[in-house]
Amino acid sequence: MCVKVACVGGGPAGLYLSILLKRQDPAHDVTVYERDPEGSTYGWGVTYWRGLLDRLRERDPGSARAVEEHSVRWRDGVAHVGGLATRHHGDEGFGIGRHRLLAILAARARELGVRLEFEHPVTGANPPAADLVVAADGAGSALRTHHADHFGTEITGGRDHYVWLGTTKVFDAFTFAFVETDHGWIWAYGYGFGPEGSTCVVECAPGTWTGLGLDRADEAEALVLLEKLFADVLDGHPLSARSSGRASAAWPVFRTLTNRTWSRDNLVLLGDAAHTTHYSIGAGTTLALEDAMALATALRERDTLPDALAHYERERRAALLPVQSAARLSAQWYENLPRYIHLPPEQMFALLGQRHSPLLPHLPPRLYYRIDRAAGRLETLRRVKRRLGPVIARTVQARRLAAGDGRARSGRPDAVPAHRG
Template sequence: MRVKVACVGGGPAGLYLSILLKLQDPSHDVTVYERNPEGSTYGWGVTYWRGLLDKLHARDPESARAVEEHSVRWNHGVAHVRDLATRQDGDEGHGIGRHRLLELLAARARSLDVRLEFEHGITPENLPDADLVVAGDGVHSALRTAHAAHFGSEVRAGRNHYIWLGTTKVFDAFTFAFVETDHGWIWCYGYGFGPDRSTCVIECAPETWTGLGLDRADEGEGLALLEKLFAGILDGHALIGRSSSDGSAQWLNFRTLTNRTWSHGNLVLMGDAAHTTHYSIGAGTTLALEDAMALAEALREHAELPEALARYERQRKAELLSVQSAARYSAQWYENLPRYIGLPPQQMFALLGQRHSPLLPYVPPQLYYRIDRAAGQLEVLRRFKRWLGPKIARNVHARALESRKD
């Protein structure tokens, strides 16, 4: 059955959904609306893992090959703590420039006769005439906000401050650096996304942010200070910002967004408009693309729109549970960094890799490290960790619900 679909927001999710719908049925009428000019995307590089690439190849080998060809990859991580460094092997990771990713997906969409309307903002007052309107317009989605009560939107701001920067330093591994200052710790995550650029996300606690004067510094002053603090990993390369019109630095507090329901009539949420997960697990783009996959498949398998949207929401909410839990514990690990930073570098890096664990916050770090090392050799301890972790997570969640009722 031919359907008319309007994708609001020209990010990865909207573009990939348009590709999948056209591949399912070329007669579908699909338009992507993006309020900004073509090529003016924000951001630096995005990360993804081999599992996503396999899913992309299964659904559209042509766009998957293009994405893989323009990505860089790594299979290890490096952590710098003060003047010490440790390196560990890990899963194969990939980085690609956000601008390049959108360019590749837009080209593929055009080749399938998707209409791309740039500099065409959509508001709740001028919704397109379509069978389905997909709100892929980000965490600040105007379409979701107009029906916030219906969607049951809830936003929680994180404690720490962070800023997304670029750099001309090309990291050959996923790089962590932790620097101690007179006002507390400040740290960064760095990863390459092209032959001459890397992303550098810098984070610190509120007292460190104000103590260093980053709350008062304009972008130029802030970048100069950060370049000095992270000189050990930048090797003389510059940090690159994205200042606002008044020259201020773009420091943020991460906002975790959840929605009770994801659809309202023929309007459905996707990507960051529906959910956000803390950047420290590097899953935002992957989850948005997986939303697009699930929505396209639900629309293919269910002729009636309400059934299709209900199937999409059930599937994605179930799949997101473990990811959202991992993101929550990962954010808490960094918010409680002093608990781990004094460990020997090898142990600290090992627990950095275990930061998604619901068990870790409740076990002394060195004891957890010894248990984890033993669990790598003994099946009975691995089973114990798998059994105990979810039970603790459920109890913590139940206590949180009870405290809200009070």
């Protein structure tokens, strides 16, 4: 059966869902409505990890190849604390410019026959006529807001203020920089997204924000101050704000958004319209794309639209639980930064990597670090045992055979078995 689908919102979630639906059935009639002109977007770059790339490749190899080709990658994390620095080697991460990602997805959608309607705002009062309307219009979704009572939207504000910036400095690792001022600590997360530059998110506690005058400074004054504070990691490169030119609140607090239900009749929420998670775990785009994958699969495998939407919501809610917990704990780690910042840089960075642990807030940081190190050594020993066990067993058995030891051939209980870890 041919299905008419309207995706409201031309971000990664809406575009990728349109791609998947057309790949599942080219007869589907799919249109994406985006309020802004083509090529305009907020933000700078987005991050993701190898697991997402593998899932993209399974569902649409063509767009996955293009995304990977235009991404930068890193394995190291670097933390600068005052005048000290430490570097850790970790999992492979990726960054891609948001403009580039949207251009790739838009081109692929057009190639498959999706209609893209830019500069076409949609409100709750004028939803498109379609069998399925997908609200992929972000955390401030007009479609969701129009039915706020039904969806049961709840918004919880964080404590710290932040600003999303760009810089021409290309970081070669995921970079954390913590700077102490007379009014408390201020910190930045920086990651490259292409040869043209990096994203740089700056965050601080309310007292630091007002103490530095950032609550009163205009955009140019704030950028000059931040460039001075982070001069050591920027290497003389400037900071830039509002890459799309879209007006936004200066230095907001992060708003965690949840909904009691994700669908109403033929309207369903996708991506940030359904949920948000704190930016410090870098999962927003990944979760939006995974939403699109789950919704497309449910629409293909379920017999009715209500069943498909219910299945999609159950699956994604379950998948989101650990991510939302990690995001909440990550935000709290930064809100309690004075608890960790005076540790030796190696220990502080190790606990930064452990900030998703529900145990960490309840133990003295140095004790947690010692326990974590001890557990890590035990796990290393277990891995070595699993690797060497079969080798040792085969070596012992070979020596017995060479010595004519009948026990190795007899199958008797005291013969050495192959270790399977």
